[in-house]
Amino acid sequence: MSSIQWYPGHMTKARRQVTADLAKVDVVMELLDARIPLSSRNPDIDKLIGTKARIVLLNKADLANSSATKEFVDYFAQHNIKAIAVEASTGKGFKLIVPAVESACKALLERWKQKGMRPRPFRAMVVGIPNVGKSSVINRLAGARKTVTANRPGVTRGQQWVKVSDKLELLDTPGILWPKFDDPLVGLKLASTGAVSDLVTNIEEIAFFALQEVDKRNAAILQERYHLDSHTVPTEEWLDKISRRFGFLVSGGKADLVKGSKQILQDFRAGKLGKFTLDSSLSLNNEV
Numbered sequence: 001m002s003s004i005q006w007y008p009g010h011m012t013k014a015r016r017q018v019t020a021d022l023a024k025v026d027v028v029m030e031l032l033d034a035r036i037p038l039s040s041r042n043p044d045i046d047k048l049i050g051t052k053a054r055i056v057l058l059n060k061a062d063l064a065n066s067s068a069t070k071e072f073v074d075y076f077a078q079h080n081i082k083a084i085a086v087e088a089s090t091g092k093g094f095k096l097i098v099p100a101v102e103s104a105c106k107a108l109l110e111r112w113k114q115k116g117m118r119p120r121p122f123r124a125m126v127v128g129i130p131n132v133g134k135s136s137v138i139n140r141l142a143g144a145r146k147t148v149t150a151n152r153p154g155v156t157r158g159q160q161w162v163k164v165s166d167k168l169e170l171l172d173t174p175g176i177l178w179p180k181f182d183d184p185l186v187g188l189k190l191a192s193t194g195a196v197s198d199l200v201t202n203i204e205e206i207a208f209f210a211l212q213e214v215d216k217r218n219a220a221i222l223q224e225r226y227h228l229d230s231h232t233v234p235t236e237e238w239l240d241k242i243s244r245r246f247g248f249l250v251s252g253g254k255a256d257l258v259k260g261s262k263q264i265l266q267d268f269r270a271g272k273l274g275k276f277t278l279d280s281s282l283s284l285n286n287e288v
């Protein structure tokens with residue numbers, strides 16, 4: 001879990017770093033959390049990427065509702081962006097990445113040819129908000145492949161290009177983007193899925209939000225795992241019941257709601273309460 005807490009100074013620094021790195025690449029892999037493909041988007045991403053080629057990777061697809069993921073792939077296609085559902089933890093979907101990146105770079109290749117330039121491997125980087133799986137994606141794409149140590153303009157201290165295919169090189173450090181801050185519901189989605197550190201959020205509120213979201217989709221699973229009555233609407237009492245059920249007590253026999261909340265979020269994030277997607281592509285007409 002990332003411990004980054006976003007203050008204006010951090011944001012300015014991150015923006016500067018990402019902008020500098022973006023200038024070195026031809027194509028961007030925008031990494032999103034398949035459970036929250038809209039809420040995990042950086043609010044300034046279009047401005048940052050500009051007219052550069054990009055693909056979207058919907059990571060942690062193993063934890064998301066698969067029909068919702070398909071809808072999001074269509075949603076991005078409608079906005080002329082190729083999106084691929086992937087699982088960095090298993091490698092599922094990864095075979096599709098290189099062809100998609102190369103295809104996204106076709107126009108660039110054309111431009112090079114028109115200018116009489118000799119084609120070189122395309123250069124790519126991964127960008128995304130904290131905890132979305134950037135390092136996991138880079139490691140999987142890099143595998144045991146060698147880093148390209150040739151002298152290259154613009155690669156700063158510690159950064160290297162990794163050869164992913166004959167036609168593709170990847171920057172071995174990701175671009176860390178800040179999440180959306182202004183919408184409280186987006187905040188709850190980011191916190192419940194783990195993109196925002198538990199330290200900076202009210203853990204009981206987040207756990208209760210997670211319970212409500214699960215209850216809407218699959219009340220039976222709550223009954224099964226926590227022995228809750230699936231016929232009642234969620235109330236804050238549920239936190240008390242669940243904490244007691246796991247034996248989390250503080251002195252005086254009171255339930256330890258913080259421990260109970262941690263348990264709920266751990267279950268929720270690990271997929272033990274089902275696969276879910278908290279954003280909807282259908283109810284939105286967002287500009288991409």
Ligand SMILES: Nc1nc2c(ncn2[C@@H]2O[C@H](COP(=O)(O)OP(=O)(O)OP(=O)(O)O)[C@@H](O)[C@H]2O)c(=O)[nH]1
Pocket residue numbers: 001002003059060061062063086087088089090128129130131132133134135136137176
């Ligand atoms: N279930 C599941 N977990 C994943 C997947 N990809 C990454 N993770 C987990 O998500 C967590 C974050 O992964 P990282 O690769 O560290 O993410 P990051 O974006 O580099 O994180 P920061 O360094 O915080 O910016 C880790 O616990 C990974 O094991 C996936 O496809 N499925």
